[in-house]
Amino acid sequence: MPSSNLSEIDSAFSSNNGLRKRIYSAIDQNPAQTDLFRDISSFILDLIAEPVSEPASKKRKLDDGSGAQNGGTTGSLANASVRAWKTYPGVSFSTPVRKKLTMELVEGKEGGIRGVGSDGSVQFGIAWRDVDQVFCLPIPEKAKRQHCFIVMPFHGDGVLAVPDHLKTAPPEPIVWTFEEATGKNIIEGQDPGPQPMADDLNHCLARAGTRKTVILPSESEFASAIPQSHRKGEVAFHAKAHRGSKDGFLFFLSTGILFGFKKPLAYLPFSSITSISYTNVLAHTFNLVIATPAQDVEFSMIDQADYAGINAYVQKHELQDASMAAARRAKKVNVNPPAEEEMNGVAAGNGDGETELEKAARLMQEQEEEEDDEEEDDDFDPGSEGESEGSGDESEDEEGEGQGAEYGDEVEDEGYEDEDEEVEA
Structure with missing residues (x-):
């Protein structure tokens, strides 16, 4: 959303909070419509300000x-x-x-x-x-x-x-x-x-x-793992995030999650949270989706360094992890899971007590390893093994001898060299 002042929208729709929320949601999804909504709001405010012939009791009051x-x-x-x-x-x-x-x-x-x-x-x-x-x-x-x-x-x-x-x-x-x-503004005592x-x-x-x-905020709820460069040694209680085009800060508090400080603020008490899921998991960032009865609220571009703290908060307050819900799977199919040392807590684990996100990352990693093993197996021609082990004529043995020279160490490991020497004798 552009950084321009949106006070016209707040004033024009001050008596209809639900409609105002829908307008801000539409602007977040399509920032190009900001000027249109501002013009509509200014027009409404002009109509309100114009004198009318209706009785004062019928005028809309702010x-x-x-x-x-x-x-x-x-x-x-x-x-x-x-x-x-x-x-x-x-x-x-x-x-x-x-x-x-x-x-x-x-x-x-x-x-x-x-x-x-x-x-x-x-x-x-x-x-x-x-x-x-x-x-x-x-x-x-x-x-x-x-x-x-x-x-x-x-x-x-x-x-x-x-x-x-x-x-x-x-x-x-x-x-x-x-x-x-x-400094001098501090009053003693x-x-x-x-x-x-x-x-x-x-x-x-x-x-x-x-x-x-x-x-x-409290360290027992959440403390960022990212040091503050301008204030070394001081604990940071926020995680940087975006909601749509707006950047802001997430605070994980004892009563719920708050996103600020730009308008409109978003506060999600525990009672309103249906589930929490992690999406678009990349090497350095991930998204947090909080489902409520009214809508799904997505916060993006959160640093991977804060995943462990956020996940501990989710588990502490027993907020449901819906990372593998059917509606989310399509978003995760083409995501390349980062290496374990880059995941900062999101990498595969042993499966004991792991979240759905950790389980998904582990399964994807195991699948990649299986595919690598299959590729290595494809490089080996199983026909050579059958030919060399058989008791055929001399020409077959000579053919096996040539294959042994081609595969090098693999042939030696299978004992083909000893068998060939026996034929020559």
Whole structure:
């Protein structure tokens, strides 16, 4: 997908999350249609902005009149006069809007998290009761340590279909960047990292009775085998991948798998995963296909070095390996299995406790070895053996003697030389 801004699509289809997902899916499959969808979205936005003669009650509204535009936030959260428990000025948001705002945490079951503009208006918000998960993930390949906080609402995972019974579209995820303090910005006695902010979010989630906590990556779940060149000795918790034409990072977490950080985000909780399979296994990369009730989500160009860690994660959480499912076999027929030393854990094993992918690689390797043996057998003419072993006349023995000179060591191994000497005597 081109790197151009697609905010027109998000705005034009903000009230129809399912249709918006289908548009992004179509763009991923055919990036050339990006401009067409943008033009359609701009046309829709122009129609909305034009004054019409219909009563105001019939006009399509993008917000609820209070300024909170993320999922029709209402109540105390949308009321800017309701005092926040904690305030963070100058937070850099990337979703649902890309700008710096004041982030406020409002306590209680009717509270939530919201972005407030410089004029005091609530730009967006998500109630705590609508929060599915909150993640705090390191942003890879940054010179300075930065972390991405993601507040994922129910039905806002970017993969599964939105239930028909919902009267309004679910809110978009809220994403912002936290940059660790360095040098003179470090306050003595305070943690410069994201943990204090995560603790504040945990406090509000607990007070709202959600039983949720901020999810952070862990080496016990997944750690990349690829060293970070810009930060030697530091553990990387991501695996590089592509979804369609979009590049991003896969995080294998305690509640599911997340792909970020570009829009649309994709979060696949364990409950939504039907099976996981590996396809297009090459010498240096492979693809990961995650099947869900709604669709199959494929992540490509994953480094082979991360296979062992990913496969251990799949086995730990007992996610079904469907690599040899009938629908996948056609993709694997013409794949040349790499040599064992290049497979980094995907090579053939002894068959005990191996995954379907490992079994497939082993069987293909054994088949190649059998074919090589057959080729060697074809080079040997079995007729020579029958002629030399027989008790025929002298001419047959002389013919066998000539064949022995042709095959060299093979004839000597079979004892043909001794037999010929006996005839001469």
